[in-house]
Structures are given as structure tokens and as C-alpha cells.
Amino acid sequence: MPTVHVTRKVHFNAAHRLHNPEKSEAWNEEMFGPCSNPNWHGHNYVLEVTVAGEPDPETGYVVDLGALKSVLNERVVDRVDHKNLNLEVDFMDGVIPSTENFAIEIWDQLEGHLPSGQLHRVRLYETPRNFVEYYGDGSSS
Amino acid sequence: MPTVHVTRKVHFNAAHRLHNPEKSEAWNEEMFGPCSNPNWHGHNYVLEVTVAGEPDPETGYVVDLGALKSVLNERVVDRVDHKNLNLEVDFMDGVIPSTENFAIEIWDQLEGHLPSGQLHRVRLYETPRNFVEYYGDGSSS
Amino acid sequence: MPTVHVTRKVHFNAAHRLHNPEKSEAWNEEMFGPCSNPNWHGHNYVLEVTVAGEPDPETGYVVDLGALKSVLNERVVDRVDHKNLNLEVDFMDGVIPSTENFAIEIWDQLEGHLPSGQLHRVRLYETPRNFVEYYGDGSSS
Amino acid sequence: MPTVHVTRKVHFNAAHRLHNPEKSEAWNEEMFGPCSNPNWHGHNYVLEVTVAGEPDPETGYVVDLGALKSVLNERVVDRVDHKNLNLEVDFMDGVIPSTENFAIEIWDQLEGHLPSGQLHRVRLYETPRNFVEYYGDGSSS
Amino acid sequence: MPTVHVTRKVHFNAAHRLHNPEKSEAWNEEMFGPCSNPNWHGHNYVLEVTVAGEPDPETGYVVDLGALKSVLNERVVDRVDHKNLNLEVDFMDGVIPSTENFAIEIWDQLEGHLPSGQLHRVRLYETPRNFVEYYGDGSSS
Amino acid sequence: MPTVHVTRKVHFNAAHRLHNPEKSEAWNEEMFGPCSNPNWHGHNYVLEVTVAGEPDPETGYVVDLGALKSVLNERVVDRVDHKNLNLEVDFMDGVIPSTENFAIEIWDQLEGHLPSGQLHRVRLYETPRNFVEYYGDGSSS
Numbered sequence: 001m002p003t004v005h006v007t008r009k010v011h012f013n014a015a016h017r018l019h020n021p022e023k024s025e026a027w028n029e030e031m032f033g034p035c036s037n038p039n040w041h042g043h044n045y046v047l048e049v050t051v052a053g054e055p056d057p058e059t060g061y062v063v064d065l066g067a068l069k070s071v072l073n074e075r076v077v078d079r080v081d082h083k084n085l086n087l088e089v090d091f092m093d094g095v096i097p098s099t100e101n102f103a104i105e106i107w108d109q110l111e112g113h114l115p116s117g118q119l120h121r122v123r124l125y126e127t128p129r130n131f132v133e134y135y136g137d138g139s140s141s
Numbered sequence: 142m143p144t145v146h147v148t149r150k151v152h153f154n155a156a157h158r159l160h161n162p163e164k165s166e167a168w169n170e171e172m173f174g175p176c177s178n179p180n181w182h183g184h185n186y187v188l189e190v191t192v193a194g195e196p197d198p199e200t201g202y203v204v205d206l207g208a209l210k211s212v213l214n215e216r217v218v219d220r221v222d223h224k225n226l227n228l229e230v231d232f233m234d235g236v237i238p239s240t241e242n243f244a245i246e247i248w249d250q251l252e253g254h255l256p257s258g259q260l261h262r263v264r265l266y267e268t269p270r271n272f273v274e275y276y277g278d279g280s281s282s
Numbered sequence: 283m284p285t286v287h288v289t290r291k292v293h294f295n296a297a298h299r300l301h302n303p304e305k306s307e308a309w310n311e312e313m314f315g316p317c318s319n320p321n322w323h324g325h326n327y328v329l330e331v332t333v334a335g336e337p338d339p340e341t342g343y344v345v346d347l348g349a350l351k352s353v354l355n356e357r358v359v360d361r362v363d364h365k366n367l368n369l370e371v372d373f374m375d376g377v378i379p380s381t382e383n384f385a386i387e388i389w390d391q392l393e394g395h396l397p398s399g400q401l402h403r404v405r406l407y408e409t410p411r412n413f414v415e416y417y418g419d420g421s422s423s
Numbered sequence: 424m425p426t427v428h429v430t431r432k433v434h435f436n437a438a439h440r441l442h443n444p445e446k447s448e449a450w451n452e453e454m455f456g457p458c459s460n461p462n463w464h465g466h467n468y469v470l471e472v473t474v475a476g477e478p479d480p481e482t483g484y485v486v487d488l489g490a491l492k493s494v495l496n497e498r499v500v501d502r503v504d505h506k507n508l509n510l511e512v513d514f515m516d517g518v519i520p521s522t523e524n525f526a527i528e529i530w531d532q533l534e535g536h537l538p539s540g541q542l543h544r545v546r547l548y549e550t551p552r553n554f555v556e557y558y559g560d561g562s563s564s
Numbered sequence: 565m566p567t568v569h570v571t572r573k574v575h576f577n578a579a580h581r582l583h584n585p586e587k588s589e590a591w592n593e594e595m596f597g598p599c600s601n602p603n604w605h606g607h608n609y610v611l612e613v614t615v616a617g618e619p620d621p622e623t624g625y626v627v628d629l630g631a632l633k634s635v636l637n638e639r640v641v642d643r644v645d646h647k648n649l650n651l652e653v654d655f656m657d658g659v660i661p662s663t664e665n666f667a668i669e670i671w672d673q674l675e676g677h678l679p680s681g682q683l684h685r686v687r688l689y690e691t692p693r694n695f696v697e698y699y700g701d702g703s704s705s
Numbered sequence: 706m707p708t709v710h711v712t713r714k715v716h717f718n719a720a721h722r723l724h725n726p727e728k729s730e731a732w733n734e735e736m737f738g739p740c741s742n743p744n745w746h747g748h749n750y751v752l753e754v755t756v757a758g759e760p761d762p763e764t765g766y767v768v769d770l771g772a773l774k775s776v777l778n779e780r781v782v783d784r785v786d787h788k789n790l791n792l793e794v795d796f797m798d799g800v801i802p803s804t805e806n807f808a809i810e811i812w813d814q815l816e817g818h819l820p821s822g823q824l825h826r827v828r829l830y831e832t833p834r835n836f837v838e839y840y841g842d843g844s845s846s
Contacts, residue, residue: 004241005274013550015438015463020763031764033771034505040438041505042465044550050274058161059172060239065271066174082457082464098765100709127436127467130770133710133755145805146838154409156297156322175364181297182364183324185409191838199725200736201803206835207738223316223323268295268326286523287556302622313623315630332556340443341454342521347553348456380624382568412629415569415614427664428697473697481584482595483662488694489597577832579720579745598787604720605787606747608832646739646746691718691749 001054005120006062008049010072012081015042016097019086040084046125047076049110053117067115075109099126103134111136142195146261147203149190151213153222156183157238160227181225187266188217190251194258208256216250240267244275252277283336287402288344290331292354294363297324298379301368322366328407329358331392335399349397357391381408385416393418424477428543429485431472433495435504438465439520442509463507469548470499472533476540490538498532522549526557534559565618569684570626572613574636576645579606580661583650604648610689611640613674617681631679639673663690667698675700706759710825711767713754715777717786720747721802724791745789751830752781754815758822772820780814804831808839816841 017040018032028036035041049072053062080089085097091109095101103124111119125131158181159173169177176182190213194203221230226238232250236242244265252260266272299322300314310318317323331354335344362371367379373391377383385406393401407413440463441455451459458464472495476485503512508520514532518524526547534542548554581604582596592600599605613636617626644653649661655673659665667688675683689695722745723737733741740746754777758767785794790802796814800806808829816824830836 002245002275002278004244005276006241007272007274009270011550013464013466015465018765023763037505037507037511039507039510040463040465041436041507042438042463043436044467055239055241055245058164060159060237060242062241062273082460084460084462084464087462088460096765098760100711100760100767101765103709104707104760127434129714131712132767133712134707135710137707143809143839143842145808146840147805148836148838150834152409154323154325156324178364178366178370180366180369181322181324182295182366183297183322184295185326196803196805196809199728201723201801201806203805203837223319225319225321225323228321229319268293284527284557284560286526287558288523289554289556291552300624305622337521337523337527340446342441342519342524344523344555378624380619382570382619382626383624385568386566386619411573413571414626415571416566417569419566425668425698425701427667428699429664430695430697432693478662478664478668481587483582483660483665485664485696575832577746577748579747601787601789601793603789603792604745604747605718605789606720606745607718608749646742648742648744648746651744652742691716 003052004055004062005050005052006065006068006117007051007121007123008065008068008072009046010049010069010077011044011046012077013042013044014080014083014085014089015040016085017041018096018098020096043126045080046131047072047106048121048123048125049119050121050123051114051117052120056116061116063115063117071110071113071115075113076106099124099130099132100134103132107134107136144193145196145203146191146193147206147209147258148192148262148264149206149209149213150187151190151210151218152185152187153218154183154185155221155224155226155230156181157226158182159237159239161237184267186221187272188213188247189262189264189266190260191262191264192255192258193261197257202257204256204258212251212254212256216254217247240265240271240273241275244273248275248277285334286337286344287332287334288347288350288399289333289403289405290347290350290354291328292331292351292359293326293328294359295324295326296362296365296367296371297322298367299323300378300380302378325408327362328413329354329388330403330405330407331401332403332405333396333399334402338398343398345397345399353392353395353397357395358388381406381412381414382416385414389416389418426475427478427485428473428475429488429491429540430474430544430546431488431491431495432469433472433492433500434467434469435500436465436467437503437506437508437512438463439508440464441519441521443519466549468503469554470495470529471544471546471548472542473544473546474537474540475543479539484539486538486540494533494536494538498536499529522547522553522555523557526555530557530559567616568619568626569614569616570629570632570681571615571685571687572629572632572636573610574613574633574641575608575610576641577606577608578644578647578649578653579604580649581605582660582662584660607690609644610695611636611670612685612687612689613683614685614687615678615681616684620680625680627679627681635674635677635679639677640670663688663694663696664698667696671698671700708757709760709767710755710757711770711773711822712756712826712828713770713773713777714751715754715774715782716749716751717782718747718749719785719788719790719794720745721790722746723801723803725801748831750785751836752777752811753826753828753830754824755826755828756819756822757825761821766821768820768822776815776818776820780818781811804829804835804837805839808837812839812841 018035159176192204264274300317441458474486582599615627671686723740756768
């Protein structure tokens, strides 16, 4: 049976600050510049989650997009939307909230929780000009 | 010689209904919800077809995009645009018109009919928020 | 106090057919071509509703976008999403579902029902390449 | 001579919180919900500034877009990008940072500072789904 | 009867150079910078043409979009697509091809040639970040 | 440590002509049609460069996007923006400027010059409807 990749796009916004608490403010300022502003800044994030699998012969679905959307909301969007990524998101605790790290943590929140299919890719846009993609530890694009 | 992937985007619109005729209306209603509305609904589909190959030294082309567009129109767009996918499209006959199944059938209509290069990927957007990708039976992303 | 225009974008999809039931099938076929396909076709519509007013000094809002979204859903989206515009939408009864006519009817469903402010414009995209704008009977752009 | 409207789009991101300091936290929480999160949230703003005027016969320009971009950067973008709108932006001091109020204040920063032409409209997207337009006190769309 | 505005989007690409032949090369270089490169540069233009009118009671159309597209192609797109605006486009002869001037000339090519309705606005994107709007000599936005 | 792919989008515009100087004008005209117009045409190109690597534990970055942007500007954008690809770009000398060939040459300009990480993919849009992807000689998607 053929494998198809299905992607669902969702969005949220959040405040954050790039900041390594083990380093001095001067180091953070030099390394991150305005992205380390102690008064925060924020983004409209766009998250695209891709699930791989064989379409179910009875439905034609790799994954029910309504069920997938519910998982994305419960596991990710509801926990980060209108939140401060440094202060309020448990799964980002102790993690520098770069887009790279955020995508990895989102993967970990989703893996094993999909209604069907295999998690294939997390693509996260921080702005329309910058995005990251994560395929899990053992895979590559 | 290097391999380059070339993608052409086209669009069309169509009506459809997610419906498994071997199941009861109640099963379809429960499984597909409003997507199974017997009075139909529809979408503006966006189709991106990717062809892989080495650029021809005389033209710099992997594939002539004008010739590719003609194939996409003849083999796909002209047969589905402003049509009902359940009732009027021969290559969808007997297929539940999920985006997954539709992408697989589009692949089968295109493979072996390209002006040059190898069919690499069919990406099909049902809405700007949902899309599927198909790489053929033996490949993966 | 200054007037500001606030716009909220929502989306839905629907099936329709351009068809004037007072005319012959031949007339409809000649006038509307594939848009009159008796087996229907459909679109992902994008609706942008603009409200004009003075920001409330206590909130800075012309209109609460959450309340506006609720009105858009109740008065429009929930009644047309995944529906057949010719057969199932009461406020389109007896109306040829061109984008022009559809926008006028959406205006009539919204006027007088906004949480605050004045309805200024209904912009309706049938495809990313075609859209209409309606400003109500007495106004113009 | 004909009047032409010229628009330049720029972008920035910022943190903010909808909060009326003259009201209780309970009032703010009820009125603004998650938009009033004391830990902030943020957006990728898109700003479109429209200038009206007659094209200069020697250049064909209503306004030199390079000079306009410099004004937009100096007067707005450099003062708000990667900033907290409630805490760090002098021209937002004492203003509830709704998109409506923010657009009015941006107008006031730009009017009288354009290289040529008349400021016609400030359009500000807070998200791709929500935007406001401001035409100055005495005008309308 | 209500007035509705209908917009059709088309696209083309062209080469051009901002250059006033009555001025010296030094003047052009200083005024236009890289936009005056004697070896040309180019753009993917997007043209949005808006027509105002009352929907025809028999069709629901302000203007038949297929007929409008034909006029846009014949009067504009076919004469500028893949062309050099300074050298090869008769209606741009003697005109500095700024976006402002180009929009005015496009208006003049279209006015009086529409299938139905009144020409209301020509919106021309030179890039996704810069666009101009022209409403004809006697009107304004 | 996990591998993440980071993409930065930049844009520029240029003139070009598809033309093989070893062939006759008639051959070029037949092969390339209007794309071979001796008076040139042009495009707004969009370039997406993807870098693969492990996030640095101290910064969370695979690559500093500011440093990456500087490299993209110095190595590519500043050398092609507002230029004629056939006449003025040294790294395109002797290369037919198809999108395929252009992407390969951009890869060669970037490889070995990144601030950190491995160059993974060059994606180049010639128009919003056509793009190519290049993964280097030895890799594939």
C-alpha cells in the first residue's frame, strides 16, 4: 500500500526571549542582540505537522484531520497560544526558546499521541521569512 | 551531472463528497461528518507537481515548463476542473475522493507522461491549511 | 474621535452552480459554461468583513474580534460551510449564487447584528484570483 | 495631473498586552481574556503605508520608495521592532496597544514626515486574519 | 440596485529600467540608483483590475470574468508579458516606466473596453512589498 | 544530538534571457519562445536557503540567522539584485540562466561559506508558480 504524507497547518502567537540563564546578560546581549530583549518580543507562529501512513481503505484517510487538529490543539496550541514561552510553557522549561529547540519540543509533545499514522515532520515558522523543520532523531529529509 | 527538482503549480476547483458506498449513510455521517453532505461541497485545489532530473546542457531545463503545463492540463486539470469528483472523473471511479486518494490517482495519471525527467512528488492542497504529498509507491520523502 | 476600520478574515467551503432556473439549460450552458455544471463544483471561500467605528476609550477596540467572529460564524459560516449554496442555504433561496449576489446576501445577514461599530465592507474571495467587494446600498468605496 | 496611491509594506515583531491600567485585573481579564496575559504575548506585525500624490514628471514617482522606507524605519520600525509596546515605545506611552490605537499612533508618527505626497492610509496586520485601516481624522475610506 | 466591485487578478513579467532620457546618465544614476541599471532588471508584476456595477438580474454578474480576462489579456498582458517596457510596449512609449506611470497607462488601455461595468481601480504590484493604485483622473479612493 | 533544518528566505529581482549562444537565433526562438526575447524580461526571485545541523547547546541555534543573512547578501543577493543575469553576474558567466542552472550556481557560491551547519537545499522561485530545488551533487530529497 502506498505511503502518503498529510500536513495540517495551525497557528498561534506567543512572547519569548532568547536567553541562556547560565550566561551573563552581556553574553546574551552580544549573542542574541534584540532577540534577547528582557522586556520580551513575540511572533505569530505557524506550525505545520506532517503525518505519514497508508490511507485507510474504508475512509481514504491517513489520519482524520479533525482528530489530528484536536491533538494539535490539546498537546501544543492550547499550551502556547498567547503565552510566554520562557515563563509559562511546561514543556519548554529549561529550554532556550529558539525556533530549532521549540520544534524539537513540539515533536516530543506529539510523538505517540497521533490518532493514526507516523509523525514525519514538524515545520515551524517564526516569521514568514524564517522556518525550521525537524524529522525526529533518527530520520532526515 | 547534478539532479534538480522542478515544480510547477496549477489550480482547479471541484465538488466532492467523502462517501464510502459500501457503508451505510449513518456510518458515512459518523465517519465524515459535514464532509459527507449528500448535497456536496467543494474546494479550490492547488496542485504542485515536482519533476526530478539533470538539466539538459543545451537548454538548462530539466523539463520544459510549457510542455509540463500542457501535460498537467490534458492529463489532470481539464478532466477535474469545475467537475464533481465522485460522479464525473473517470480516473476517480470507485475511489473515495479524499485528498490522499486523489493525489495517488493524479500521480498515476502523470507517471510515464512527462515530457522529460522523473515524476518525484505530487503535492495537493485541498485548502490552504491542509495538503498531502505522494512520492509514488517505492519512494519516500 | 477618529474612525478606524477593522477587518476580520474567515473561511469556509461550499458547492454551487451558476444557474438561472427561469432560463433554459441551453441558455445557462451558454451563459455560464462549466460554472453551470449540473453536477456542481465548489470553492474555498475567504470572507473579509470590515467594521468602522471609533475605538472605545476603555478597551481600544472598535469591535471585540472574538465577539465579531462569533457573529460571523453564527450568521454566515455555520450556515454555508460544507453546504450547497443553491440547495441548502436559506438566505440564498431564489438567488443566483454568483460571488456578487452572495456578498450582498452576506451583508444583509450581518447588518444590524454586529457587536459594535458599523458594517463597512464585505469582501468575498471565490478564488485567490477573483473577489468582490460590497459596501451596502447607499455607500461606495 | 492624476493622483496615484503608492503603498510600501514593512514588517516587525513586538510583545504586548491588552491592559487598561485604570481598571482592575479582573476587569482586564474579563474584557481581554488571554490577550491580557500579564506575561505578555506577541505578534509579527505587517505595516502597509499608503501615500497619495501626483507622479513627478521627471521621475514618475509619487514618492521615492527608498526614501519612504527610510522614514518608515526611522519613525516606526526601529522604535518598535523586538520591543514591548506597553513598556518601551515612547509614542505608545499611556495608550492601550490595541491594533486600532497602534495604527492611529503610527499615523501620527508619519504625518508631516513623508519625503513627498500625502499620507493616505495606515494598514496594520496584527495577524494574517486581523487588520485595521486608519485614514486620519478627517478622512474615510 | 446595489453597486458591487469585482476584481480579477492577472500576472506577467517584464524587464524595465527607470530612466529619464532627457536627463544625463549621472542624474539618472543618482535619482534611480540600481533601478536605472542600463543592463535592465525585471519583475513579476501582479495586476488587479476592479470593475464597479450592478449585478445583472439574469446572471448575477457585474461582469463576466471570462470576458474580462480576455480583455485584460488582449489589451494589457499579451502586450507586456516577457517584454521590455522601455523598448517594446507601444502604450509606454515616451513614459518613464515607474509603477505609478505604468498603472496610469494600463488604466487608459482598459477604459472604454470593458465588457460591462465601470473601471474602478487598477492596482499594480511591482513586488509583493510595493504596489500602486489608480482610480482614474476624476476619482479618489 | 538531533538534526534540525533551518531555512531563511530572501528576495531579489533581475533581468535575464534564456539563450544558448552556441545555437542560432532560430533555435533559441523555437526552444525558448518569449523567454528568449533579445530585449530581456525579468523576475522577482525568491530564494530559500536551508541549513542542516545540530542546535548549539549554548544558543539553541543551528545557524545564527543574522550571520546567515549576511552571507546570503554578500555571496548572492548583492551580486544579482537589479542585475542582468546574462551580462553582469560573474558566477553565471557562460551559464544559460534557467532557474535550474541558477540554483546550482547559487549552491556553489554558498557551499563552504556558511557560518555553521551544512548547506542542505537551495530553493529558488522564479515566479510564485514555478520553483526549483537543488540538494548538491551527492544528495537527493
